[in-house]
Amino acid sequence: MSENEHVETEQPGKTMLKRMEQYRDRWSSYGNQTGIQELSEGLTIEQLQKLELFDGIGPNFLEKMLPDISLALWRPNSVLFEEGSYIDLAFYVVKGEVEVSTQRNPVHANAPLFDSTLRSMDVRAPEAGQGTVVLKRKQLGLEFSGERSITFLASMDMDLPKGSAVRLGPGEFFGEIGALSGWPQSVTAVTQSECILIQIRLPALRILKSKAPSVKAKLDERYKQRTLTHHLQNTPLFSSLSDRDVKRLIDSVELVSCEPGQKIVGFGDPLEALYLVRSGFVKLTQPFGSGELLVSYLSKGMSFGEVELLVHEKGPWTASAYSVEYAELVKIPLNVLDHLLSYQPVLEDKLWRTSAIRVREAGYSQRNVLMPEFRQLALDSGLVQGTSILAIDLNRCTRCDDCVTACASTHGGRPRFIREGNKVQNWLIPKSCYHCLDPVCLVGCPTGSIHRGGAAEVIEIQDDLCIGCGACARNCPYDAIVMHGDGEKWPDDMIPTGLRGKDRLIASKCDLCSQAGHEPACVSQCPQGCATRVESVEAFQTLLFKED
């Protein structure tokens, strides 16, 4: 099918209408002013095959992708997403025009696809840390009052100057970078005319990237054109480079996409590049006895290879690197880096500083075996994802369960956690939602019941939208969502029909007490003051190893 060709949509039937209703809710978490006019119930493999985007993908993979692809007809002047909002899907323009801009524009005829009140976000200046963006709920309003511009590493879909806009027409693909990296959008997208868009959710997007080399190449090229300049300039390591140097860098780097658990480099392999993490997590391990010792894990904005480059003077890799989950990396060849280092002493200085941190971490891990153990646990149990981790100091906890009871009291008698979980030294980490940076529980909810309250806001479940399908509970890798009955049965006109007359289930999880409107009761109601919420795994690590 040519990109300009009109895509036929059938007249919606009863089931389709009901699904559309659910999808409406899904697309605009709040309200019914959504700009979607029509939404296809599901496309066929043949329909997908006609689109250039899916060229080279076999029918098997297309079939797997089908549930996560839909075709939508949007009204003109509808907001697809706003700056700062989270989306788990990308858009492909079949017909019409979409304007993408960096200026937030609150006055639109139709409600935004995803609500994005920017009231709770804090961006750590790139220089302050390792270049990662840190979201702190409590300080949000503060940071965003005023005219501050926002930059989220690796989430830029467009490298646009503030206040400018571009128009995207048929054949353009956008939104994928934010969706793949799990970070807020840095642009606002508004339909300029009636638009037909293919909407591709995260699982399908991942298949698309890994199974269609041509698509990956296209996406990577687009990422290089649209975003990489901004990404590199906002990474502490390269922030001092001139535009010309950045351009040269971009021309020579390779973008690497990793599957979970993929080996990126091996201990002892010859060093050929420095890697920069764009999204996801990477763990570094070193041989230790007969096994491997986890010496460090790296997140967005961090790099590896500098120790071998500087300390070991281009010696072989002193650690193996594995992606922990889906990770996106930038591979910078050694010769390019060499060239830059020859006239950029600031860059060398920064690389030395990062090397010192890595060497210290490796040394510490070998001296204190609890540290690598904790790091492994943090990776395995998802703590690295956490932005609000409940932790209980067992040295002071009298096991009175007041924390659990307080949670139950403020949530209709149903607690959102129990005092069971991983024990690390004297700390217990109960299985209460970590409020992940990349909340995979959001992927696949057919009604949008589980959503973020806003950009960088808590992930919560809207009971009246929950149809009890259990997708979120299955998707959460950390068992933080529980399905339970609410004493009701599904009505006789329920669609899907299979649910009719069956017990109604509802998903529940910690919402940080946001719906109750007060600070976390589990923390405030602990009489011993030993329950606390930590905002990141690093903060937790500090808590554990503060004596050292």
Added chain:
Amino acid sequence: MNIRALDLQKIGLTPGPLTLFFAILGLALISALLARDVSQTVLGAVTLVFLFLSSVYGVRRRLRVVAAARASQAAAWLQWHWVASGLLFFGFLFHTQGRFPGSALGFCLWLVLLWTLISGLLGWAIQRWVPRVLASLSTEVLFERIPELVTELSIKAQKTVAGSHPSLENLFHRRLLRRFQNINHSWVFVFDISGGLAKHMKGLHYLMGFLSGSDLERGQKLESLLKTKAELDAHFTLQSLLRNWLYWHVPAAFLLWALVLVHLFTLIYY
């Protein structure tokens, strides 16, 4: 004074309430010395206020919805509970002018008050000590789960030895099975957190010296199951202690209130 400003992140009294405590105590002492005829009624009323303040924490704890919705810090309220209880004791001393009460009612009041305070102090000590001991164990369990975990462990242990060397099976059935099947609620754990595990393992260790191959592996697994079982027993005993001391404290507090009300009634009536 802002109650929420009382920070109980660290255990022990922070300077704020301590200062207040000693200030009130000092004032009461000075006024009692200066005016020997300080009205007993005034002192009694002050003591009653302290009794009321010391009871607020318990009442608040029971009205959970209110407490959680207000989201004030429970830790700060607990701190006030301690401070008010200390003041109550001294208030009572002044009210009775340090004399041992002659009447039966007065005697009962003294006795019950002392009982309540001492049980509270004991509870305070238990709450400081037991959590540290429990945290040193490798397992952390919910009290309610212990019986079901014990059953599971017992089944695992039986499966482990089934079909093993006859002497291992024999030892297990004669000496160890009972340990696995019942929760060992013993005071031993108060003094020795291992519950004398080394003694119970002696036979098994001795036998393991003669075992090899899969039998030795089974012996080792049994050893680790025994350790876990001992930890579950320790949890059961010490978590019971953490829960049960309240039965010595709370009913006494209720009785104290009842006696105080009778005391007030007699004062007003006569």
